[in-house]
Amino acid sequence: MAEIVIENLRKDFGSFTAVKSSSFTIADGEFFMLLGPSGCGKTTTLRMMAGLELPTSGQIYIDGEEVGQKPASQRDIAFVFQMFALYPHMTVGRNIAYPLRSQGVSRAETRTRVAEVARILGIEDILSKPVGGLSGGDRQRVALGRAIVREPKAFFMDEPLGALDAEFREHMAEELRALHDRMGATTVYVTHDQLEAMQMGDKIVVMNHGVVEQFGVPQDIYDWPATMFVAGFIGSPPMNFLGFDGSVAPGATEVALGANRFAIPQARDGGKGALVLGVRPEHIRLDDAADYRGRVLAVEYLGTTQIVTLQTEHGEVKARTASSDPVRVGATTGLAFNPRTLTLFDRDSGRALRSAANERVLDHG
């Protein structure tokens, strides 16, 4: 059990910088997600925390101790690899027991602890089998077993569900989360799947190009993205961006996109020039009485909801509406925005302008 603090962490590979001065804190017992597209530096960050890569600069504290330059074997952490990395020349039981053998745990105690772990994971019946013929799910469980048997300070997981098929992933995600809730150990989990991150994480760090874009609880990140990257990466479909030239003054409660005026949460920052209005698809209502007009290009039926793609004067906009809403492709309709979660961005920097609604989230990180 441990708190993990990352300070100004940086990693260069030759002239390529994989991670640029990242800082964040992972509270004791938290299920923490490192989220980002491939190549964003999330895995490198995790590997530095585990001791599989040495940071170029910066500090990593696990449980108050600076471990940045320590070898992995001395950090007392467990790592679950994407491809599981079960030792192929050993049985399931020996795989799970392997971390204990390095610590010189007695045979009898090893047997008890392996049995206990196998019981928790429901793999008692395969302990004597070789790992070669196991199904993906069982491999996953064995990898978890090897991680939890030692009761380490923290668990690090690198896309552990990435190798499983979609159907099973859902199930394992639940199992993982339940296991975490039961053991209460600090867990850092790398994924590129924003749904997985939202579903499982207590907190999320969103990274892009080696930079931490935002970190916070999933709800805040979803509702109050700090940058256009986060807004565009999270959500399916992602946030709509309506680009316009204009200005907004501090204290304003309205913004003008050409002739259309939209109510917004009261602005704290002013902005001028190339701006972007961000609106989540589910915060758009199709309302014939509204002034802002769009022509329906396509409708995707998703059961209870539907995704309506509309052509507006600011480009294509996707709206998520109840599938009972009558929509006809080709028809023109009005769009009304729920003002609560509208976010203004500065297009050049990509950063969100602070408002009465998002300042709580943006100011803390």
Next chain:
Amino acid sequence: MSGFSITEPSRGQKWIAGLLVAGYALITILPLIWIVATGFKSSADSIAYPPKVFFSPTLEGYVNLFTTQTRQTQEFLAAHPPQTWYEEIVHARGLVIAGPSRFGERFMNSVIIGFGSTFLSVSLGTLAAYAFSRFKVPLKDDLLFFVLSTRMMPPIAVAIPIFLMFRALGLSDTHAGMILLYTAVNLSLAVWLLKGFIDEIPLEYEEAALIDGYTRFQAFYKVVLPQAATGIASTAIFCLIFAWNEYAFAVLLTSGTAQTAPPFIPTIIGVGGQDWPAVAAGATIFLLPVMIFTILLRKHLLRGITFGAVRK
């Protein structure tokens, strides 16, 4: 009715494949069978024309191979009746056994030098291949090319310099010298082969071991080595076959103490006429160790030869 299939050959195709394999096996195995058979022929049978396929087997060749003999008078032979079955064979030809031949020693030399250099090549090769595969070695590609380039000319091209060096260093006709030489020749093959195998072992296994509390070296010998077993076994076979069969250097650099079997076997011809059965017996015994070694490791060898071709 069976349709066309890429993976399942038809009955006719299986027959053709079987015939081809059988034909090829026959061509390669026939000389071996002939050598083994000749070893059990009498001198007369071995040079009979047309060649004899059916003959009454005798151990004459083997007895000649392992012993030296002298011709004695009839009186002497009558006074000293044969005590053992092999003395009996010799007596029948008017000879007595004077003592053991040098074949046993030479054969042991082959064993010591062959297995010794194989062990050294494979252990050094594994360490070097691991370093090349896993670490950032400065000028890695150039070094690897250099290692390979030692193999580009036939080893015998450097025979004279090596002969002179060995003489200067006192390595001529020593076991250590021959082991050193064969190791040097085999090492490039071992490094390249083993690097291929170690490259195939995912890094995650070692990383998992590091995380599980093992040191770098423990991760190497507890996790990497068992997984490289296939590669190590097939590399060992290749190295052994080279060292075992090597003739040119052995002729040049050894004459007595460290002489291996390959240069010794032809010298049998000269002892008391052309004794083909003894030569064949020597060749047969000489074949056995490599054959047994290969059969023991054949599973690894098969997987080793196709390594990299199929994704696991």
